[in-house]
Amino acid sequence: MRMTARPQNAHQARLLRLLRDEGPRSRAELGDVVRLSRSKLAVELDRLVALGLVETAGLAASRGGRRSEIVRLAPGLRFVAFDIGATSVDVAVTDGELNVLGHLSEECDVRQGATVVLERALDLLGKLREQDLIPGAVHGTGIGVPGPVSFREGIPVAPPIMPGWDRFPVRAAIGQELGCPVLVDNDVNLMALGELHAGLARAVDDFLLVKIGTGIGCGIVVDGAIYRGVSGSAGDIGHIRVDDDGPVCACGNTGCLEAYFGGAALARDATEAARSGRSERLAGLLGDRPALTAEDVATAAAGGDPVAVGLVREGGRHVGQVLAGLVSFFNPGLVIIAGGVAGLGHALLAEIRSVVYRRSLPLATGNLPIVLSELAGSAGVIGGVRLISDHVFAV
């Protein structure tokens, strides 16, 4: 494995993160923020230049005295993110400031196993390389997978929807392949980190990111950092009980949240409504296909079909019932709703809000915004590069 340049002390780490998050800055501005004397700052910056992490770029406008030199992250720095979902794989390349330079997405069934799916991700990265987006080495790669992860080891642990991935050494394999530091995390955690970095949670220390995709998961941020729990399964809310006598869930219990809602449950209920003749519009969308999808429900609901709207509302109510309890327990400063099914939009959001605001503790909801993510499909990859850059830009 190639050696990746890393900061050598806390001052250098702080300077790198500052340049990542705030962009190019003059020496004078940097000195103000990190509280180093001009000469000590010069020493640290010289070392970062020598490591190839930082470069100087002309002079800043005068602040009254001598014009100060502009410093920025080396333009050749590259971070990579693989965001592996249940049915898709996304690969993105960013510069050191985490600006997305290229982002490719493909449908891909995670059940094909680690070897096949990671090969697909590497192929997509190859395509980005062919676009000349990566001039030199990759500086670090962050990987999200749709299941619980031992974060320290970088391996999936007993992931229910990922046969063939259990304890597969994702971190070691990709680290060897790309010759760079790699971290692996749960995909929902990466989305939360993406929101923290570039989304609606930028100024929020404690928040929840609820992803409603095929299943339902939650990213938990405590004091500006991902909370993973003792086994790495924190936020796995899809099997929280809504009712004892609800539908049977894939996990074997009855009445779990995912048995009521999520992409899979929504497709099931919509297909049933189409077949039983309750909704002509859904029946029209179904045609000869074996089943409807969550997108079909979104289409029908947007077209005003009352059965589709009812399914969305009912789903929002069940998400709200579980979320209300979590809001009372966790007292977050913000809740963000994201994921494919979040595309159902404001009917879903309205129902979730209505239940949470009615059922959670008033003190916990007094200043609690519940919002839809604005990062569309990029929260996961942004979270991935944020995760690995935090790691690379640390002592």
Added chain:
Amino acid sequence: MRMTARPQNAHQARLLRLLRDEGPRSRAELGDVVRLSRSKLAVELDRLVALGLVETAGLAASRGGRRSEIVRLAPGLRFVAFDIGATSVDVAVTDGELNVLGHLSEECDVRQGATVVLERALDLLGKLREQDLIPGAVHGTGIGVPGPVSFREGIPVAPPIMPGWDRFPVRAAIGQELGCPVLVDNDVNLMALGELHAGLARAVDDFLLVKIGTGIGCGIVVDGAIYRGVSGSAGDIGHIRVDDDGPVCACGNTGCLEAYFGGAALARDATEAARSGRSERLAGLLGDRPALTAEDVATAAAGGDPVAVGLVREGGRHVGQVLAGLVSFFNPGLVIIAGGVAGLGHALLAEIRSVVYRRSLPLATGNLPIVLSELAGSAGVIGGVRLISDHVFAV
């Protein structure tokens, strides 16, 4: 307000906490732990001696060379805790190592308001003073109250069961009265801190403390520190929904956990069982009194009364249903059950365990102990002195 001696730098703070948690140590041992040279350690210890926080006490056994001097916290250091519950007030005095020197408890209805209840606590402290337990100044006081608290300001905020306490300046009032630093927190948070310091959670970073008293609350510890949420209401789980069509709750919703279980609900259900003739034993315990208590149910259950046992099991099931969701969400390393109703003992615990182990994510329960507190009534006061000593022994 008198000035309280405080450490002046991080080394001194570290030394004080070490002596608090580990007891007297030789200079050689301290030097090994804090990684200071012999001469620098001597400088810091001399300053702590001059501040009256530390003293030397003879020579340690030889480790081969010259015998090293023993250092300990000044024996005159005193911390105080007020643990104010819904129906009781506890006051304790400890030395610097947080050994309880005196602990008094009285029945006291929190609804009498802040002035009356705090007066009672100060009276109890006066009785402890008369026992010559406090040779000089009090070094700091930690106060727990049964409701949400603005921790930064040290005032209760909209506490539902504490009329007359809303925004009462508890911290300022007691600080002025005792002339020492004061911190105020929710009583359940203090119990969790007590378990972290002296209970079953000593080696656990992330855990939950569920208190089942008149109501039901939860203390959340993340990475060895209390998690309070953005409004200080985190852990307020008493009004999490168990069912939509359950009993009406005092909060106005239906089917909240506290509407099903807790000291108040248990007394209600037991009294009903006694009056309706379903349980002769409960009827006998009721006699001419207006209502039974949770203790009566414990007595009847211990005597084998099937109705009382049924009430305990039913309660444990509802606690388990809510806790199962929180365990999936938070993935703690330990769950401790405490509070008056926890005195119902192993029948309650067995039912809670059964539901949590069946309904939570297997990955979250794989290594999850669910245990009864072993601190009896002292978790709150130990948490109080731990809280304030952490504050006083910090820079």
